[in-house]
Amino acid sequence: xxxxxxxxxxxxxxxxxxxxxxxxxxxxxxxxxxxxxxxxxxxxxxxxxxxxxxxxxxxxxxxxxxxxxxxxxxxxxxxxxxxxx
Amino acid sequence: xxxxxxxxxxxxxxxxxxxxxxxxxxxxxxxxxxxxxxxxxxxxxxxxxxxxxxxxxxxxxxxxxxxxxxxxxxxxxxxxxxxxxxxxxxxxxxxxxxxxxxxxxxxxxxxxxxxxxxxxxxxxxxxxxxxxxxxxxxxxxxxxxxxxxxxxxxxxxxxxxxxxxxxxxxxxxxxxxxxxxxxxxxxxxxxxxxxxxxxxxxxxxxxxxxxxxxxxxxxxxxxxxxxxxxxxxxxxxxxxxxxxxxxxxxxxxxxxxxxxxxxxxxxxxxxxxxxxxxxxxxxxxxxxxxxxxxxxxxxxxxxxxxxxxxxxxxxxxxxxxxxxxxxxxxxxxxxxxxxxxxxxxxxxxxxxxxxxxxxxxxxxxxxxxxxxxxxxxxxxxxxxxxxxxxxxxxxxxxxxxxxxxxxxxxxxxxxxxxxxxxxxxxxxxxxxxxxxxxxxxxxxxxxxxxxxxxxxxxxxxxxxxxxxxxxxxxxxxxxxxxxxx
Numbered sequence: 001x002x003x004x005x006x007x008x009x010x011x012x013x014x015x016x017x018x019x020x021x022x023x024x025x026x027x028x029x030x031x032x033x034x035x036x037x038x039x040x041x042x043x044x045x046x047x048x049x050x051x052x053x054x055x056x057x058x059x060x061x062x063x064x065x066x067x068x069x070x071x072x073x074x075x076x077x078x079x080x081x082x083x084x085x
Numbered sequence: 086x087x088x089x090x091x092x093x094x095x096x097x098x099x100x101x102x103x104x105x106x107x108x109x110x111x112x113x114x115x116x117x118x119x120x121x122x123x124x125x126x127x128x129x130x131x132x133x134x135x136x137x138x139x140x141x142x143x144x145x146x147x148x149x150x151x152x153x154x155x156x157x158x159x160x161x162x163x164x165x166x167x168x169x170x171x172x173x174x175x176x177x178x179x180x181x182x183x184x185x186x187x188x189x190x191x192x193x194x195x196x197x198x199x200x201x202x203x204x205x206x207x208x209x210x211x212x213x214x215x216x217x218x219x220x221x222x223x224x225x226x227x228x229x230x231x232x233x234x235x236x237x238x239x240x241x242x243x244x245x246x247x248x249x250x251x252x253x254x255x256x257x258x259x260x261x262x263x264x265x266x267x268x269x270x271x272x273x274x275x276x277x278x279x280x281x282x283x284x285x286x287x288x289x290x291x292x293x294x295x296x297x298x299x300x301x302x303x304x305x306x307x308x309x310x311x312x313x314x315x316x317x318x319x320x321x322x323x324x325x326x327x328x329x330x331x332x333x334x335x336x337x338x339x340x341x342x343x344x345x346x347x348x349x350x351x352x353x354x355x356x357x358x359x360x361x362x363x364x365x366x367x368x369x370x371x372x373x374x375x376x377x378x379x380x381x382x383x384x385x386x387x388x389x390x391x392x393x394x395x396x397x398x399x400x401x402x403x404x405x406x407x408x409x410x411x412x413x414x415x416x417x418x419x420x421x422x423x424x425x426x427x428x429x430x431x432x433x434x435x436x437x438x439x440x441x442x443x444x445x446x447x448x449x450x451x452x453x454x455x456x457x458x459x460x461x462x463x464x465x466x467x468x469x470x471x472x473x474x475x476x477x478x479x480x481x482x483x484x485x486x487x488x489x490x491x492x493x494x495x496x497x498x499x500x501x502x503x504x505x506x507x508x509x510x511x512x513x514x515x516x517x518x519x520x521x522x523x524x525x526x527x528x529x530x531x532x533x534x535x536x537x538x539x540x541x542x543x544x545x546x547x548x549x550x551x552x553x554x555x556x557x558x559x560x561x562x563x564x565x566x567x568x569x570x
Contacts, residue, residue, distance in 0.1 A: 004092075005089060009111070012111050012112045014117035016118035016318035018318055018319060018322065022278050056094075057093075057281050060117075060119050060121070061113060061122055062125065062156065065094075066093065067094070069090060070089060070090075
């Protein structure tokens with residue numbers, strides 16, 4: 001069981017691919033199938049997620065990405081520190 | 086047994102659904118990979134973290150982000166192109182406890198809105214500006230912006246921006262940082278995860294500083310526009326990193342608490358400043374006052390220099406002293422002397438909606454052109470007071486009382502052409518009973534410091550009244566030619 005997981009709203013995603021490019025673990029990919037709006041939405045494809053939250057911040061859609069993490073306190077500051085060091 | 090918990094999801098500051106259109110209520114209108122969405126998310130998150138969502142007003146601009154009000158579940162105002170900092174100024178000054186955000190693009194802020202941003206910054210308004218700079222006009226289809234780079238192609242610089250023809254890109258952050266007042270100015274970029282998280286800190290800091298009352302704060306956000314730049318989102322973001330940040334260096338340009346020495350000014354109601362005391366009237370007192378005042382809409386017109394605007398102001402002040410609702414709306418050309426001037430004055434016992442008067446009940450025409458221009462607009466049953474011995478032969482007014490008062494001649498006899506307007510005032514009060522003479526005398530006496538002029542004003546007021554009283558009777562004598570026998 002990986003430390004984190006990412007759920008992408010398949011209708012809200014516009015398939016820009018920024019999360020795929022940004023994922024440090026290379027765990028995201030655009031799907032081959034088109035969604036209802038005619039784009040290839042992103043999804044998590046590898047069980048390597050650390051729950052770092054980078055995909056959430058690089059995603060331009062307010063609610064397209066939800067990040068889960070195995071119980072952790074104050075996850076936001078952790079992300080920030082990890083990513084800016 | 087461990088379990089997953091949500092650590093990042095849609096910020097509660099966003100609406101649950103975006104009601105811009107029936108379709109796609111769950112996603113923004115921005116293009117795939119657009120920087121606006123990320124900027125919105127950072128702002129929404131900061132507002133939530135600071136706990137100010139309920140007290141926040143977002144001013145959205147003209148540009149792609151014009152629809153910001155469909156996304157932020159806060160107070161929202163959409164400003165005219167470039168005017169967001171001016172609107173934000175008004176919102177902040179009238180709601181000092183609110184968190185006021187001006188969200189603008191580079192066309193809005195650095196082109197048509199250059200004046201507004203410079204002066205809002207220079208006044209140190211306690212607002213936060215988020216300046217999204219993508220170096221191009223997005224919504225209108227890729228025209229050159231003030232921030233377009235040298236050599237960068239756009240639909241209006243198809244050979245690339247040439248400094249000899251279009252000038253250099255404007256660096257707004259650096260420019261505004263030369264001013265004394267701004268508290269915090271930083272430029273960030275949405276070029277990769279690391280920089281987005283730096284932007285997140287800057288956005289949070291700017292809003293926190295506003296909450297502390299630090300003064301003007303601005304975060305310039307370099308942002309990708311994949312559609313107009315004709316790049317894949319990932320490439321556009323890389324371009325921001327490789328190219329845009331080279332020309333617009335990232336960093337903090339201002340971070341200090343500006344030193345203001347507050348100057349105490351009396352914070353009093355206008356009535357008190359003008360020495361109008363006892364403004365709280367009982368219903369009985371109000372009723373009694375209404376006995377000797379009349380609601381009127383008055384247009385005063387003439388040449389600039391005839392005291393046209395001043396006469397309107399004086400009437401309005403007299404109304405205030407009689408506890409009436411008043412409005413005074415000047416309209417005049419750029420000339421200070423000899424151009425045409427007019428003003429509209431409303432005296433009312435009710436609150437006044439619009440100060441514009443298109444059909445006055447009373448017209449004071451200080452000269453013939455004014456009479457010709459406004460005479461026909463006077464309401465049936467109204468009064469025209471004309472500065473002259475008689476109406477021009479070709480003018481006739483039906484259903485209107487007309488009095489011709491040679492005010493300029495009488496004024497010369499009194500000793501100064503300047504008091505002609507006061508003579509007309511005397512005639513106006515006598516003809517309409519809208520205000521008591523004692524109030525007029527009182528206001529005139531307060532207005533004029535020069536004793537000699539004060540005496541002439543008294544004479545003029547009486548002369549106007551007497552002329553109307555003795556020589557003609559308004560209304561009763563208004564024949565087809567208007568003037569009494």
